[in-house]
Amino acid sequence: MVKTWLVTGCSSGLGRAIAETVLARGDRLMATARNLKGLEDLDRQYGDSVRLFELDVTVETLCQTAVRETVRAFGGIDVLVNNAGFGRVAPFEQTTADEFNDAIDVNFYGVVNMVRAALPIMRASRSGTILNICSSAGRVAAAGTVAYCAAKFAVSGFSEALAQEVGPLGVRVVSIEPGSLRTNWTATALANPPELLPEYEAIIGPNLEFGKMIVGQEPGDPLKCAAVICDLPLSRELPQHLLLGSDAVKRVDGGDRSRALDAAKWLAVSESIGFTN
Numbered sequence: 001m002v003k004t005w006l007v008t009g010c011s012s013g014l015g016r017a018i019a020e021t022v023l024a025r026g027d028r029l030m031a032t033a034r035n036l037k038g039l040e041d042l043d044r045q046y047g048d049s050v051r052l053f054e055l056d057v058t059v060e061t062l063c064q065t066a067v068r069e070t071v072r073a074f075g076g077i078d079v080l081v082n083n084a085g086f087g088r089v090a091p092f093e094q095t096t097a098d099e100f101n102d103a104i105d106v107n108f109y110g111v112v113n114m115v116r117a118a119l120p121i122m123r124a125s126r127s128g129t130i131l132n133i134c135s136s137a138g139r140v141a142a143a144g145t146v147a148y149c150a151a152k153f154a155v156s157g158f159s160e161a162l163a164q165e166v167g168p169l170g171v172r173v174v175s176i177e178p179g180s181l182r183t184n185w186t187a188t189a190l191a192n193p194p195e196l197l198p199e200y201e202a203i204i205g206p207n208l209e210f211g212k213m214i215v216g217q218e219p220g221d222p223l224k225c226a227a228v229i230c231d232l233p234l235s236r237e238l239p240q241h242l243l244l245g246s247d248a249v250k251r252v253d254g255g256d257r258s259r260a261l262d263a264a265k266w267l268a269v270s271e272s273i274g275f276t277n
Contacts, residue, residue, distance in 0.1 A: 002028060003028070003079055004027070004030075004074040004075070004076055004077050004078045004079070005022045005027055005028065005029045005030070005077075005078065005080075006030040006032070006066065006070045006077055006114075007019055007022070007031060007083060008055060008057055008081065008082055008110070009032070009033060009057075009083040010031040010032060010033045010039060011034070011035055011036070011038055011039060012183065013181070013183035013184055013185055013222060014133065014178070014183060014226060015081075015083040017226035018083065018230065019039075019042060020223075020226070021230045023049055023050055029046075029050045029051070030050075030053055030074070030077075031051070031053070032052075032053045032055035032066055033054070033055065033084075034084075036053075039052050051070070051073045053065075053070075057109075057110030057111075057113055058109060059113075060116070063114050066117070067114075067117040076121065077121055077122070078128060079129045079233050080115070080118045080122075080129070080131070082111040082115070082131070082155075085106055086103070086185075086189070087103075087137075087145060087185065087189035088103065088147070088189055088193075089190055090144060090204075091144060091146075091194075091196065091197065091204055092146040093197070094200070095146070095147060100146075104147065104150065106151075107148065107151035107152060107155065108151040108158070111155055111158065119166065119171065122170075123169050123170075126169055126171075127171070128172070129171075129172045129232065129233040130159075130171065131176055131232060131233075132174070132175050133176050134152050134155045134156050134159065135177055136178065136179050136243065136248035136251050136252055137152045138153050138156040139153075139243075139255060140251050140255030142207060143204050144203075144204040144208070145189075148189075155175060156175045156177070156241065159173050159174065159175035159240065159241075160240050172238050173240070174232060174239060174240065174241070176244060177241060177242065177243050177244065177252070178220060178245050179219065179220055179243075179244065179246070179247035179248030179251065180214060180218035180220055180245065180247055181218055181221070181225060182217075182218040182219075182220060182221065183222050186214060187215045189211065190208065193208060220244065220247070220248075228244060
């Protein structure tokens with residue numbers, strides 16, 4: 001059965017890979033991006049199976065319009081993929097309020113805006129799949145990515161709670177949590193970092209250097225990642241969280257182990273605050 005997809009952030013990286021995979025499989029796509037330059041080839045190649053929409057996910061009215069245009073063009077919407085987002089490596093103290101707010105607006109409120117627009121349609125049809133592209137950084141934080149981690153932790157929690165609300169209504173929600181993919185994400189996140197304050201050089205400097213070292217060598221294949229994502233709506237059962245990439249699995253496993261050790265160490269304190277009879 002042919003499905004209708006709405007995907008944000010299609011201009012490059014994972015979003016572009018998802019767009020190509022959706023169309024190659026014979027489904028229909030509303031491909032959105034802030035800048036549609038570079039997506040015209042999809043329009044030429046796939047004709048009536050694709051529509052392009054210039055979208056800034058931080059503008060709620062545009063998100064509503066994108067959903068309406070998808071329904072007008074294709075008669076409905078089966079799958080929403082919230083992929084638009086970006087990262088930047090810098091100490092929180094050297095991140096301006098505008099930079100921090102922009103990261104939260106795009107990475108988190110962009111998801112909220114798109115879900116708010118699409119959910120009534122999915123609820124009415126009692127069907128649909130919402131795939132929120134989160135990150136392993138939404139499960140385990142790292143110095144130098146405070147704003148990004150804050151947004152992605154929010155996406156992870158938002159997705160899990162929403163899945164419990166709308167699952168009984170036939171709408172499925174998954175937080176997809178990849179590791180490093182071989183896209184332009186890492187290079188963009190490392191572009192124009194601030195000159196670190198001396199106190200942060202030993203803390204965040206190594207993370208910057210590691211990032212530079214893996215640019216172009218990231219372990220995750222975006223096309224394989226896209227293929228997994230495009231298979232999900234066909235699955236009868238879906239997880240609320242899906243890690244993608246061996247590096248993501250290793251990173252989250254380490255974080256879970258660390259939390260478990262802390263929980264055990266502080267168990268007596270955790271249990272100490274109840275009333276005593």
